[in-house]
Amino acid sequence: MHPSYPRLFALGLGMALTATGFAQTAAPAAASGSATGGRANRPPPAPPVIPALQPWDRPAEGPALFTEDFESGAISDKIWSVIVNPPATATVQSDLVAHGKYALKITYPAGSTRDYAFIAMTVPDALKNHFYGRAYMYISGVPDPHSVFMSAGTTGFPTRANWLEIGGYTGHFQPSLQITNPTTDIPRGEVPAFQGTLPIGRWFCLEFEFIDQPDRIAIWVDGKLDVNIPFTYNKITNPDVKKDSGLIGAFSEFALGYRTFAQGALIPKDINIYYDDIAIGDKPIGQLTPVPAAK
Numbered sequence: 001m002h003p004s005y006p007r008l009f010a011l012g013l014g015m016a017l018t019a020t021g022f023a024q025t026a027a028p029a030a031a032s033g034s035a036t037g038g039r040a041n042r043p044p045p046a047p048p049v050i051p052a053l054q055p056w057d058r059p060a061e062g063p064a065l066f067t068e069d070f071e072s073g074a075i076s077d078k079i080w081s082v083i084v085n086p087p088a089t090a091t092v093q094s095d096l097v098a099h100g101k102y103a104l105k106i107t108y109p110a111g112s113t114r115d116y117a118f119i120a121m122t123v124p125d126a127l128k129n130h131f132y133g134r135a136y137m138y139i140s141g142v143p144d145p146h147s148v149f150m151s152a153g154t155t156g157f158p159t160r161a162n163w164l165e166i167g168g169y170t171g172h173f174q175p176s177l178q179i180t181n182p183t184t185d186i187p188r189g190e191v192p193a194f195q196g197t198l199p200i201g202r203w204f205c206l207e208f209e210f211i212d213q214p215d216r217i218a219i220w221v222d223g224k225l226d227v228n229i230p231f232t233y234n235k236i237t238n239p240d241v242k243k244d245s246g247l248i249g250a251f252s253e254f255a256l257g258y259r260t261f262a263q264g265a266l267i268p269k270d271i272n273i274y275y276d277d278i279a280i281g282d283k284p285i286g287q288l289t290p291v292p293a294a295k
């Protein structure tokens with residue numbers, strides 16, 4: 001197995017057309033394979049279990065420590081590392097924006113398989129264990145299997161790193177823990193969870209909270225809590241190592257963009273993911289003025 005692609009999918013054979021316009025597997029596909037035990041011919045897993053959404057305290061909003069509205073008209077190489085595996089692309093454009101004149105557009109071309117495009121920034125030291133963030137997002141449509149939108153983790157994403165991730169799966173958010181730079185104490189693997197609903201075909205305000213002590217991801221969509229998932233990593237066997245805290249160690253890099261583990265046959269048209277008005281800080285950032293419906 002290629003070490004850069006540790007996750008495999010068992011794809012169902014039935015095809016169905018969904019509201020997003022994508023031909024997708026009718027049967028549940030694997031969220032993602034065990035990094036060590038993935039097999040293409042293994043039986044399909046059970047459908048995702050959606051845990052009840054537990055309440056989550058949200059402190060008062062505060063000023064952002066970092067913002068990016070793309071109004072420079074470019075991806076600044078002073079701030080961002082561009083991490084692209086073609087043919088996916090990351091560009092700043094004016095065709096579809098949340099605010100101002102420019103926004104980031106990630107394109108994952110129809111029929112392509114296992115490419116990706118992300119931009120990544122260094123997380124300020126003050127936020128290395130815990131941060132809030134906001135991004136306006138527009139998702140044109142995604143296939144059912146594992147999609148990746150954002151990560152907070154060690155450097156080296158998306159190939160060799162450890163991170164907390166905001167992804168998608170069968171119309172739900174898929175928050176997850178991903179360990180692809182393992183140690184003896186923290187073995188390779190992942191913990192996916194499924195909750196909330198991916199908004200498709202409209203701008204929405206994604207607010208998020210990444211915590212490493214203890215590990216947790218919370219997501220608000222247009223100000224409403226939609227995901228609240230703690231992570232426990234049961235692959236840890238050393239009794240001196242916590243299974244639910246410090247699993248990343250420090251958030252060094254924050255990345256956003258797109259990749260999917262779907263086969264190209266499940267991607268009949270380009271996937272376009274737009275981002276605008278990105279901000280991170282030690283308190284929730286809050287929303288801007290609502291974005292009018294796209295033309």
Ligand SMILES: [Ca+2]
Pocket residue numbers: 069070071097098099100101102103276277
């Ligand atoms: Ca903008």
